[in-house]
Amino acid sequence: MESLKLSKEKLGDFVSKLTDKELLVPQKEGEALKFAPLAGEDMPELDYENTSVPPKNAVFPHTETMLQFELGKMDMQVAAGDEKEKVLLGVRPCDARAMVIIDNLFTWDVDDPYYVDKREKSTVVGLACHEPCSNCFCTSVGGGPASTEGLDVLLTDLGDSYLVQPLSEKGEVLCQAGADVLEKASDADIQGAEKAHEEAANKISRHIDTAGIPENLPSLWEHELWEEVSRSCLGCGICTFLCPPCHCFDMQDEVEGFEGRRCRTWDSCMFSEYTMHASGHNPRHSRRERTRNRINHKYSYYVDKFDVIACVGCGRCINLCPVNIDILDILSKVREAL
Amino acid sequence: MVDLDKLRTVAKETVSRDDVKYLIGWSQGTFGYRVSPHFVKTPQEVDSLTFSPLCSNNLATYLTLTEKLPVPRGEEPDTRKVALMVKGCDSRAVVQQLIEQGITREQVYIIGCPCQGVVDLQKVDEKLGEGVEPAQASWENGQISFQLPDGKTEAFPREDVLADKCITCRYPNPVLSDILLWDEVEVWGSDDYEDVKELDSKSPEEKWAFWQDKFSSCIRCYSCRNVCPMCYCEDCILDRLNPTWMFRSNNVVENTAFQVARAFHLAGRCIECGECERVCPVDIPLMKINRKLYKEVREKYEFEPGLDPESKPLQASYRPDDEEDFIL
Numbered sequence: 001m002e003s004l005k006l007s008k009e010k011l012g013d014f015v016s017k018l019t020d021k022e023l024l025v026p027q028k029e030g031e032a033l034k035f036a037p038l039a040g041e042d043m044p045e046l047d048y049e050n051t052s053v054p055p056k057n058a059v060f061p062h063t064e065t066m067l068q069f070e071l072g073k074m075d076m077q078v079a080a081g082d083e084k085e086k087v088l089l090g091v092r093p094c095d096a097r098a099m100v101i102i103d104n105l106f107t108w109d110v111d112d113p114y115y116v117d118k119r120e121k122s123t124v125v126g127l128a129c130h131e132p133c134s135n136c137f138c139t140s141v142g143g144g145p146a147s148t149e150g151l152d153v154l155l156t157d158l159g160d161s162y163l164v165q166p167l168s169e170k171g172e173v174l175c176q177a178g179a180d181v182l183e184k185a186s187d188a189d190i191q192g193a194e195k196a197h198e199e200a201a202n203k204i205s206r207h208i209d210t211a212g213i214p215e216n217l218p219s220l221w222e223h224e225l226w227e228e229v230s231r232s233c234l235g236c237g238i239c240t241f242l243c244p245p246c247h248c249f250d251m252q253d254e255v256e257g258f259e260g261r262r263c264r265t266w267d268s269c270m271f272s273e274y275t276m277h278a279s280g281h282n283p284r285h286s287r288r289e290r291t292r293n294r295i296n297h298k299y300s301y302y303v304d305k306f307d308v309i310a311c312v313g314c315g316r317c318i319n320l321c322p323v324n325i326d327i328l329d330i331l332s333k334v335r336e337a338l
Numbered sequence: 339m340v341d342l343d344k345l346r347t348v349a350k351e352t353v354s355r356d357d358v359k360y361l362i363g364w365s366q367g368t369f370g371y372r373v374s375p376h377f378v379k380t381p382q383e384v385d386s387l388t389f390s391p392l393c394s395n396n397l398a399t400y401l402t403l404t405e406k407l408p409v410p411r412g413e414e415p416d417t418r419k420v421a422l423m424v425k426g427c428d429s430r431a432v433v434q435q436l437i438e439q440g441i442t443r444e445q446v447y448i449i450g451c452p453c454q455g456v457v458d459l460q461k462v463d464e465k466l467g468e469g470v471e472p473a474q475a476s477w478e479n480g481q482i483s484f485q486l487p488d489g490k491t492e493a494f495p496r497e498d499v500l501a502d503k504c505i506t507c508r509y510p511n512p513v514l515s516d517i518l519l520w521d522e523v524e525v526w527g528s529d530d531y532e533d534v535k536e537l538d539s540k541s542p543e544e545k546w547a548f549w550q551d552k553f554s555s556c557i558r559c560y561s562c563r564n565v566c567p568m569c570y571c572e573d574c575i576l577d578r579l580n581p582t583w584m585f586r587s588n589n590v591v592e593n594t595a596f597q598v599a600r601a602f603h604l605a606g607r608c609i610e611c612g613e614c615e616r617v618c619p620v621d622i623p624l625m626k627i628n629r630k631l632y633k634e635v636r637e638k639y640e641f642e643p644g645l646d647p648e649s650k651p652l653q654a655s656y657r658p659d660d661e662e663d664f665i666l
Contacts, residue, residue, distance in 0.1 A: 032555040032620035052619055053557065062557065062588040134369060134468045205470045206369075232375040234403065237559035238619050254585045265586040268559070273577050286405040319468075322565055322617035323395060324367040324374040 096150035098244030135315030146197035230291035398431035402570035429512035430644030431567035450515030455504035503612035562614035606652030
């Protein structure tokens with residue numbers, strides 16, 4: 001597919017061509033940067049490192065109504081399939097890869113209609129990273145600052161313009177819609193972008209060699225490292241809720257008056273009640289077991305099942321952990337122990 | 339003045355004691371200006387202990403957070419003490435836990451670290467950026483000096499980089515300790531609750547809009563609850579399903595209910611360590627609510643939590659002259 005170019009001045013014009021779709025761009029909500037619908041005439045602001053809340057919210061919302069019911073009545077309304085077409089603009093390549101990783105889970109034995117509907121109706125426009133954050137390690141887990149996996153279009157900042165590379169049919173459709181403001185990219189533009197991609201990859205300063213970890217991690221089941229790395233854990237949901245490939249959910253019936261709904265909400269394996277049995281027994285009774293599960297799930301079980309590590313190296317769990325539990329530190333301890 | 343040799347010597351002696359299980363202090367983190375809580379079990383591990391303006395974590399949380407697992411058959415429960423390093427604010431959390439009988443005095447050995455205020459890493463990030471290599475900081479003559487990646491240092495006036503709670507801190511010295519590591523520092527702060535008054539002066543509509551905006555970004559990760567040394571109920575109303583006091587749904591109504599419940603359960607108990615606000619991944623200014631309640635309690639009942647281990651909890655005390663003109 002042919003590479004195009006968009007002048008930064010025309011970004012607003014480009015966006016205004018996409019009126020038939022809901023446009024989600026990184027925006028401050030309260031103090032947090034997250035993907036939210038762009039209001040009215042606002043211009044998208046694409047000058048940021050990464051959002052604190054990943055865009056997984058757009059395909060796997062924190063809270064999702066699955067069906068609605070009325071007490072005393074037999075019929076229920078299933079709430080899937082009425083999703084609007086969306087464009088996510090400015091998604092970092094790691095976060096887009098995460099969607100491909102969790103596609104495996106949500107389409108594994110049966111397709112999850114809620115997730116699949118949102119995913120099919122989303123066009124993901126990525127923005128290659130120029131300045132990776134301190135704790136980015138995407139290149140160690142199969143990604144990169146300009147990885148195209150999961151993206152329909154990749155934008156690369158060229159200074160006063162973006163190189164626009166459509167990567168899929170949805171991407172082509174989007175570029176056709178904005179054809180008036182897009183121009184053909186020159187070879188120099190493409191080479192400039194390639195150079196920027198390479199420079200960004202070289203700026204990534206944290207790495208981990210994952211070879212051998214997925215196969216051998218469960219052999220460290222009773223190793224003392226798990227107690228060591230989990231002692232300071234607070235058992236909160238930051239590392240999982242803000243993890244782009246984390247996908248666990250809880251389901252609850254919520255009834256107010258006679259109106260009820262079944263909804264699913266994000267859940268976290270770091271919460272004590274996550275594995276609480278009805279009997280009152282909890283097989284993961286302390287933070288040691290929960291931390292061990294979190295790492296094993298990402299770096300071993302998921303690989304075993306879907307042949308991909310459920311971590312994209314975005315660094316959010318490292319940046320935001322209140323007690324400096326650092327997954328790269330854990331993995332390097334794992335390496336030493338293997 | 340901070341004396342790290344003294345700190346490590348005392349730590350070594352402490353963990354060598356037969357009646358001490360382990361010691362909790364701070365150590366250099368894995369990157370930038372981060373610090374980790376550090377659990378020391380043997381004298382060999384004390385060398386990584388540190389104390390600096392980066393030691394924000396209130397370690398008193400671990401006294402109540404650590405799981406009480408069943409004792410294996412044939413074994414005796416481990417009743418040894420936990421040794422805990424505390425700043426002024428942290429010591430108030432320990433005192434409040436003692437007041438509430440969340441812990442007993444025999445369970446804890448308190449190592450007091452008089453403190454000159456800890457930094458707000460967001461303020462530091464804005465000035466110096468987030469480094470990759472682990473780096474240190476120290477207090478120096480009214481300034482805070484930061485080690486830079488090139489080996490040089492850069493100093494800023496304390497008030498430019500201190501956490502807000504430290505600028506108004508009135509208790510930098512531990513209010514209770516078994517051993518004090520160095521001389522007490524001079525108290526610099528006073529607190530007129532200017533920030534609370536400012537928000538109070540707004541109309542109910544403005545206040546509602548302010549909090550709706552903030553609470554809409556809550557992701558319900560419960561880090562504010564889990565980090566709080568005063569949030570240690572074994573059975574939290576947030577986790578209860580039967581009855582369900584609060585829905586798990588993330589929307590502004592439920593998030594508000596959660597945050598209001600959290601704040602009310604801390605009225606007369608919050609010791610203003612500011613940990614909830616520090617850890618919030620979406621930067622909700624939680625101390626504005628906590629401080630509002632602190633101010634009310636302080637003014638209406640002349641009560642401050644976490645100061646005297648012999649005192650009673652606010653809700654369990656009554657004086658005939660307690661103000662009651664706000665009761666309808």
